[in-house]
Amino acid sequence: MATILYVEDHPPAQLLMQAIIGEMTTHTLLLASSGAEAQQVAAELRPDLYILDLDLPDGDGLSLAPILTGTHPAPVILVSAYAEAVSEITLDYIYLAKPLDPDNVARTIKRSLAG
Template identity: 40%
Template structure:
């Protein structure tokens, strides 16, 4: 069965700079759409029926820890088997005993992130600049209402 032309990555992150960075990274993968939630509750709401091909979860969310959110996401239809990555500045976090398949430490190393995204999703790189059209790329970042957790 061929994979759909476009697939979704769900990124749960409350820091706007990290969201912008991941959006820029995924611009290099035109077959992936990025959907962002900035809280665990929002992630659960957005994930309903989303069937993401990859889950990227920050651990320090304003309303829960990412490791507490992951089992709740796994219980939703379409999220049970998607690879899940802990994206965190917490270098001491151990993924053993969780259903995270990997940990990507912040600050992210972009080339490594792209390589892992390709491996985990089967995505492919965008065409080289000489083969791209000059039309602006379509808006692919679906942000729900973004309210930072800090004052």
């Protein structure tokens, strides 16, 4: 059982991730709705995996990723509703496109935690 930190500012998207993790995995989900909050949670609760939305109120997931892994190292999954992100980011991080497919999310989390 792992602890996952999801950084996302859109409440319905937070609820969806909560439902996916709750129903399809045995992991614990922590939520943060900004980069600043995420850094605080990462330092205090040391999650095993970060899931970051690209579009955050105080920056973007791509620049937040190295800050969080610097605070506490863990694998990163990026989530975005922008299509171009697919080609630009997959080289460095695992990427999930919105709309999220629950099966795909569960599979990707499993793969990230295993790797």
